[in-house]
Amino acid sequence: MQNKKVTFIDWGLVDYQEAWDRQEEIFNKTLAVKHENRVNSTEVPTENFLIFNEHPHVYTLGKSGKPEHLLLDEKALEEKEATYYKINRGGDITYHGPGQIVGYPILDLDNFFTDIHLYLRTLEEAIILTLNDYGIQAGRYPSFTGVWIDGDNEKARKICAMGVRASRWVTMHGFAFNVNADLSYFGNIVPCGIDDKDVTSMERELGYKPNIDEVKDKLKGHIANLFAMELV
Numbered sequence: 215m216q217n218k219k220v221t222f223i224d225w226g227l228v229d230y231q232e233a234w235d236r237q238e239e240i241f242n243k244t245l246a247v248k249h250e251n252r253v254n255s256t257e258v259p260t261e262n263f264l265i266f267n268e269h270p271h272v273y274t275l276g277k278s279g280k281p282e283h284l285l286l287d288e289k290a291l292e293e294k295e296a297t298y299y300k301i302n303r304g305g306d307i308t309y310h311g312p313g314q315i316v317g318y319p320i321l322d323l324d325n326f327f328t329d330i331h332l333y334l335r336t337l338e339e340a341i342i343l344t345l346n347d348y349g350i351q352a353g354r355y356p357s358f359t360g361v362w363i364d365g366d367n368e369k370a371r372k373i374c375a376m377g378v379r380a381s382r383w384v385t386m387h388g389f390a391f392n393v394n395a396d397l398s399y400f401g402n403i404v405p406c407g408i409d410d411k412d413v414t415s416m417e418r419e420l421g422y423k424p425n426i427d428e429v430k431d432k433l434k435g436h437i438a439n440l441f442a443m444e445l446v
Contacts, residue, residue, distance in 0.1 A: 215259055216259075216324070216325045216326075217259035217260060217261070217325050218325055218326070218441075218442060219261075219443070219444045220263065220264050220438070220443040220444065220445050220446065221261065221263050221264070222264045222265075222434060222446070223263060223265045223266070224265075224430070225266070225267035226267060226268065227268045227312065228267050229269070230269045230272040230274070230310065233265075233269065233316075233318070234299070234301065237265070237386050237387070238386070240261075240263055240386075241320055241384060244261065244320065244322055244384045248260060248322070248384070259325075260325065260384075261322075262320065262321045262322060262325060263318075263319070264317070264318075264319050264320075264321075264434070264445065265317070265318040265319070266316070266317055267316050267318070268311075268314060268315070269311060269312075269316060270295070270296075270297070270311065271295055271296035271297070271312075271399060272299065272309070272311070273286075273291075273296060273298045273308070273309055273310075273402070273403060274298075274299050274300075274303075274308055274310065274377075275298070275300045275301065275306070275307045276304050276306055276307070276308075277301075277302060277303070278305065279305065279307045280306065280307075283306060283403055283404040284307055284402070284403055285402050285404070290402075294399070294402065296402075301387070302379055303386075303387035304377050304379065305359070305376070306405075308377065308390055308405060309390075309395075309400055309405070311395055311396060311399055312394075312395070312396070313392075313393055313394035313396065313417075314390055314391060314392050315389075315390075315393055315426065315429065315430055315433065316388070316389070316390050317337075317390075317391065317433075317437075318386060318388045319337070319385055319388050319437070320384070320386050321384070321385050321441075322384050323380070323383040323385065324383050326441055326443070328383050330378070330380055333378070333380075334359055334378065336440050337376060337388070337389055338354060338374070339436075341373075341374045342361055343436045344429065344432045344433045344436055345361070345373070348424060349420075350363065350416065352365075353365050355370055355372070359376045359377075360374050360375050360376050360389075361373050361391075363414055369412075370411050370412070371412035371413060372405065372411060372412070372413050373391070373392050373413075373414050373415065373416070373419070374389055374391040374392065375389065376389045376390075391429075391433070392413070392416065393416045393429050394416070394417045394423045394424070394426060395415050395417075397415055400413040416429065
């Protein structure tokens with residue numbers, strides 16, 4: 215039985231490790247329900263969550279990433295008031311910080327569609343549509359995940375990074391969308407392992423700081439529409 219209801223939560227500014235632990239708890243509970251349904255031939259519906267938050271300055275390295283893509287040593291991290299984690303999502307290294315919408319959809323894709331490629335493209339499309347609401351033309355960059363400005367030429371610059379984990383069609387981790395983020399922190403890494411492309415934000419593209427809560431509302435609506443989910 216499909217359950218298209220999705221609980222929306224905004225955790226606000228939260229420590230990365232705390233948010234990771236909260237994600238893992240929800241993720242594991244969902245997997246446990248699926249296991250029980252399979253073993254006992256029951257049909258208990260799984261829950262879905264869409265979580266937004268911001269993090270204090272932090273660098274995260276995915277399973278396929280290279281540690282040397284972090285260009286700071288431990289002392290320099292302390293000076294930047296930043297932390298560093300190796301985590302279990304896909305992708306390389308990225309940065310999270312204030313002014314960035316970090317989205318964690320914890321969805322049972324059996325409730326929607328069982329296609330990770332389509333899942334990533336749908337999240338990208340939600341970001342693209344949100345940017346379009348502000349007159350920013352965005353799209354994709356061939357062979358890379360995420361959302362890009364001028365992704366079809368040498369001026370390509372990334373505005374949203376993505377890295378997900380999935381098990382038995384349950385997702386966690388997600389996307390990092392630069393709204394008003396301090397872009398100087400990206401200078402301390404090789405973002406997503408790409409050393410010849412720029413990183414940007416809505417603030418940089420627009421020339422002013424958009425209201426991040428307004429951006430969240432627009433993004434939330436596009437995600438709901440594209441996934442045909444009912445946000446509660």
